[in-house]
Amino acid sequence: MLYLPLPMQSKNPLLSEAAEELQRVLEPTGGPFCTPCCMAATGLTLYEIRKAIRELILVGWLSASMSGCRICHRRAPVAFARLDPFSR
Ligand SMILES: [Zn+2]
Secondary structure (H helix, E strand, C coil), X not given: CCCCCCCXXXXXXXXXXXXXXXXXXXXXXXXXXXXXXXXXHHCCCHHHHHHHHHHHHHCCCEEEEEEECCCCCCEXXXXXXXXXXXXX
8 A cells, every 4th residue: 555645734725835935925024025025035936926916815815005115125016914814
């Protein structure tokens, strides 16, 4: 009998690995991080970051606006963790 390891259990089965990675990076401070800083912090591509942001907005974990980035201080579209997400 061959036993295979079970796939890693994700916190939220609705989220992709890219979304979980973005969540992991944003969790300590809550952001706000601009897209280039999200890419640098996660190692994800622009396409993956945009998709991850959409996913996290859909589950109520994240929001986006035009503001100053916490890392590079540029005024840009930024993503930040919601204070009272209805998914938590
Ligand atoms: Zn930035």
